[in-house]
Amino acid sequence: MINKKVEEILNAQINKEFYSAYLYLAMSAHFDEIGLKGFSHWTKVQAREEVDHGMILFDYIIERDGNVDLKQIEAPQYNFGEPLEIFEQIFRHECSVTESIECVASMSEEECDMATRHFINWYIQEQVEEEASVDDIIKKMKMFGQDKSILYHIDIELGKREYSQHKYS
Numbered sequence: 001m002i003n004k005k006v007e008e009i010l011n012a013q014i015n016k017e018f019y020s021a022y023l024y025l026a027m028s029a030h031f032d033e034i035g036l037k038g039f040s041h042w043t044k045v046q047a048r049e050e051v052d053h054g055m056i057l058f059d060y061i062i063e064r065d066g067n068v069d070l071k072q073i074e075a076p077q078y079n080f081g082e083p084l085e086i087f088e089q090i091f092r093h094e095c096s097v098t099e100s101i102e103c104v105a106s107m108s109e110e111e112c113d114m115a116t117r118h119f120i121n122w123y124i125q126e127q128v129e130e131e132a133s134v135d136d137i138i139k140k141m142k143m144f145g146q147d148k149s150i151l152y153h154i155d156i157e158l159g160k161r162e163y164s165q166h167k168y169s
């Protein structure tokens with residue numbers, strides 16, 4: 001049986017993961033609209049991974065005989081400008097998700113729920129990878145300034161991202 005406080009924070013995290021999916025989908029639609037198909041593809045793949053993150057938490061709560069409590073998902077808050085600004089926004093968003101994952105880790109520890117503390121390590125590692133991959137893209141965009149031909153090449157590169165279902169391991 002799962003600890004109630006831990007169950008509550010895990011349910012809140014499900015909401016955050018699905019909110020992330022909404023945010024990336026909104027970005028994907030925007031990139032498609034302005035003709036950056038690779039950026040659109042990359043953010044759409046990211047949205048699918050966020051749904052996977054939400055579903056892993058969903059399955060975990062059920063496995064621990066807890067109650068899944070799905071709340072309303074907010075409309076995404078965004079202010080779309082240049083691709084670089086959008087990626088900086090993504091980076092800030094992922095840092096805030098990292099903080100909330102760390103809160104899940106410390107709450108599990110406080111409540112002596114070592115199974116959840118162990119489980120959440122997968123998310124801690126995932127956040128390290130997410131922040132790093134977004135940071136790489138930002139650095140490339142910054143290095144080459146506003147050069148549109150470079151943006152074109154980055155668009156092609158981002159279009160190669162492959163989706164593979166994220167599974168807890």
Ligand code: OFO
Nearest residue numbers: 017020050053097
């Ligand atoms: Fe689920 O990692 Fe991004 O938000």
